Amino acid sequence: MDSGNLKIAVQKSGRLSEKSMTLIKESGIRLTQEGKLKLVSAGQNFPVEVLFLRDDDIPQYVADNVADIGIVGENEVMEKQKPVDIIDRPGFAKCRLSLAIPQSMEYNGLSFFNGRKIATSYPKILQKFLTENKIGAEIHEISGSVEIAPGIGLADAIFDIVSSGSTLISNRLKEVEVVLRSEAVIIASRDISGPKKHILDQLLFRIHAVLNAGNNKYILLNAPNESLEKITALLPGMKSPTIMPLAEKGWSSLHSVVNENDFWDIIQKLKELGAQGILVIPIEKMIV
Ligand code: ATP
Numbered sequence: 001m002d003s004g005n006l007k008i009a010v011q012k013s014g015r016l017s018e019k020s021m022t023l024i025k026e027s028g029i030r031l032t033q034e035g036k037l038k039l040v041s042a043g044q045n046f047p048v049e050v051l052f053l054r055d056d057d058i059p060q061y062v063a064d065n066v067a068d069i070g071i072v073g074e075n076e077v078m079e080k081q082k083p084v085d086i087i088d089r090p091g092f093a094k095c096r097l098s099l100a101i102p103q104s105m106e107y108n109g110l111s112f113f114n115g116r117k118i119a120t121s122y123p124k125i126l127q128k129f130l131t132e133n134k135i136g137a138e139i140h141e142i143s144g145s146v147e148i149a150p151g152i153g154l155a156d157a158i159f160d161i162v163s164s165g166s167t168l169i170s171n172r173l174k175e176v177e178v179v180l181r182s183e184a185v186i187i188a189s190r191d192i193s194g195p196k197k198h199i200l201d202q203l204l205f206r207i208h209a210v211l212n213a214g215n216n217k218y219i220l221l222n223a224p225n226e227s228l229e230k231i232t233a234l235l236p237g238m239k240s241p242t243i244m245p246l247a248e249k250g251w252s253s254l255h256s257v258v259n260e261n262d263f264w265d266i267i268q269k270l271k272e273l274g275a276q277g278i279l280v281i282p283i284e285k286m287i288v
């Protein structure tokens with residue numbers, strides 16, 4: 001029997017697990033005690049259940065409505081080709097799926113792969129890419145440790161996840177083509193309706209508050225009054241900055257919100273405009 005709770009599938013253990021759980025916890029959801037072998041955990045103060053699964057299985061479970069939503073790598077969503085919708089991008093687990101070959105081999109473009117054997121855990125994504133580029137290669141599907149395949153003579157090349165590239169280097173491989181960029185995504189079943197849709201909307205509202213907060217900082221500074229106009233233009237904040245006079249004549253205190261991406265750029269300009277005593281404070285939640 002369906003409890004009516006929104007069921008969220010997350011990776012049981014792996015690269016997505018910790019950030020997925022942090023997102024759920026920072027959204028104010030307290031879960032029942034998670035035992036080591038636990039497969040399901042219920043929300044104590046919010047109508048959700050969290051299902052702990054292998055990441056490969058998450059698209060299928062969501063497509064089958066065993067879970068209503070899931071947090072999974074976009075690469076798995078592309079590979080599994082299940083009928084689910086990507087509804088959000090929480091901004092972590094950024095990586096790429098690339099073709100790599102032994103460092104000792106010369107690379108002169110995609111035609112290198114004609115007639116070669118490529119080891120991968122992502123056969124569908126790779127096949128699509130090869131077909132689009134009219135390359136005839138043999139795909140050898142393996143489920144893990146793809147990077148050792150050329151070294152042990154199993155394949156001529158690999159198609160796998162790369163982030164820093166250090167795994168490639170330690171296996172004497174070089175990245176030669178980026179095929180897909182990926183990050184964690186929230187996927188949803190196409191059959192969510194009624195009360196569950198309402199729970200999902202509430203959850204997404206909370207998740208956005210958490211994600212916005214993470215990208216923004218609260219900034220306080222003192223500035224000479226003659227610079228206020230220029231500083232206000234630099235720091236538009238959520239509506240406009242708060243400005244209060246200081247006890248010292250000709251000076252004001254200004255409070256605003258600044259985005260992490262422009263942060264150092266803005267700080268530099270603020271200093272040039274005579275800002276002093278700049279304080280930068282993390283924001284816990286931000287509702288825009
Ligand atoms: P499972 O046991 O659940 O099947 P797994 O071994 O298949 O786990 P992980 O290695 O934990 O998977 O990776 C999970 C997801 O995290 C990947 O599908 C990818 O989206 C992302 N990811 C993998 N490696 C990296 C990396 N080096 N940097 C950033 N993101 C990554």
Ligand code: MG
Nearest residue numbers: 054055056057
């Ligand atoms: Mg997996």
